[in-house]
Amino acid sequence: MPAEQRGPGLDRDSVRLLVSRGTEVSHHDFVELPRQLRAGDLLVVNTSPTLAAAVDGRIGHARVVVHFSTRGEDGRWAVELRDPDGRGTTRARTGGPAGTEVRLPDGVRLVLEEPLAGRSERLWWARVSAPGDADVTVLLRGHGRPIRYSYTERDQPLSVYQTVFALPSADGAGSAEMPSAARPFTARLVAELVSRGVQFAPITLHTGVASAEAHEPPYPERFAVPEASARLINAARAHRTPREASSSRGGDGSREGGRVIAVGTTAVRAVESATGTDGVVRPAEGWTDLVVTPERGVRAVDGLLTGLHEPEASHLLMLEALAGRTAIDRSYEEALAGLYLWHEFGDLHLILPDGESSHSALLPQPNVRLPLGRCDPAHRAHITYEEG
Structure with a gap:
């Protein structure tokens, strides 16, 4: 259950925080996060709001639950059909066939x-028809509820699934499931x-439904990295160039600030989708796979604040790309031994760099206008770059 419902006087930030720097691991309360960071660090946060994306329906006389995942450019929706399990949650079912109403x-x-x-x-493109001017966003507002799985105890109001960074979008778009790494943040903690x-650098990535049973790789998702956030990320990383290293070191010989730390895997996916092979982040929006x-x-990205993930x-793989397999294995051994909680209402894992980032030399010098260009061709993201 959510942390604030586990006892009197608790708030969203009443969860635990596992901190790893390479194979060095320490245990903290989440409210200690400000003491794990330093002036100049930049947190990249996802502003996507969570939708009430689960709706009851029927195929003939059989009851089903529709999880609305993603709205496509052609107006269709990617959906997952699931069977009610009799306990208020659902279980996987085979999708299709085509033409199923x-x-x-x-x-x-x-x-x-x-x-x-x-x-x-598992996921199908579906055409939705509604009487009059109604659309799926109207349906979700009137009859939807947040998606939840069998490891949760009961339904919760949609407000429980919104993060402090969530902003409503003009077209009603949002995430099928909460960008949960940001859930423990409170206004008080942000102020501190x-x-x-x-x-803070805001980005947007609208998440689709998770693969709770099959653990498939994520599907294409809509994202946006605004110009202001791209500049903040590049500026933070530029402060770590060799030219500035001597002036940015603290009294203990360590460099001060300049670390780009993503809050959630969604933030990593968005930022890395907007980063070219030259290491420069450019404003971008569109779809990324x-x-x-x-x-x-x-x-x-130098670091990551994330939940704890199932072995499959x-x-x-993203965590391993950031910290290496040995460090991740060590962290999860500690999490298991310490009885940390998994899933969207669980505890958090802060992955910080083990020493300084090796890619800072690729960055442009400060105060240089960043050129616009193409995104990394290694993935097929459908992206529009913004002039700025």
Whole structure:
């Protein structure tokens, strides 16, 4: 259950924090996060709001639950059909076949057209028809509830699934599931971080539904890295160039600030999708199918604040790209021994660099206008770069 519901006087930030620097691991309360960071650090946060994306429906006389995942450019929705399990949650079911019609509240009809990807029939593109001017966003507001899985105890109001950084979008878009790494942040904690000189760079990535059983890699998702955030990221990293290293070291010989720390794997995916092979982050928006792996590596992000992931989860490849397999194995040994909590209401893991980043030499000098150009061709992101 959410941390604030576990006892009197608790708040969202009443969770634990595992901190790892290479194979060095320490244990903290999440409210100690400001003391793990330093002036000049930059937290990249996802502003996507969480949608009430689960809606009850029927196929013939059979009850189903529709998880609305992603709205495509052609107006169709990627959806997952699931069976009620009798305990208020759902279990996986085989999707399809094409032409299957699902009846939803208020006369809305959903027709499956084709699988989202050839490797799996879990998610399908579906055409939705609604009477009058109604659309899916109206349906979700009136009849939707947050997606939840069997490891949770009961339904929660949508407000429980919104982070302090969530902003409503003009077109009603949002995430099918909460960008949960940011959930423990409170307004008080954000204020303390700002007072200590930590900065924030907002991005947006609308998450689709998770692969709770199959642990598939993430599908293409909509994202945006605004110009202001791209400049903040580049400026933070530029402060670590060799030319400035001598003037930015603290009294203990360590460099001060300049670390780019993503809050959640969604923030990593968005930022890395907007980062070229030259290490420069450029303003971008569109769709990304980038999967960060140890082979691909990371080019802009130095650290990550994230939840704890299942052994089969593809997100572990991203963690390995940041810290290496040995460090991640060591961290998870400590998390298991310490009985840390998993999933969206669980504890957090802060991965900090073991020594200084090796890619800072690729960065432009401060106060240089960043050129616009193409994003990393190693992934097929459909991106529009913004003039600025």
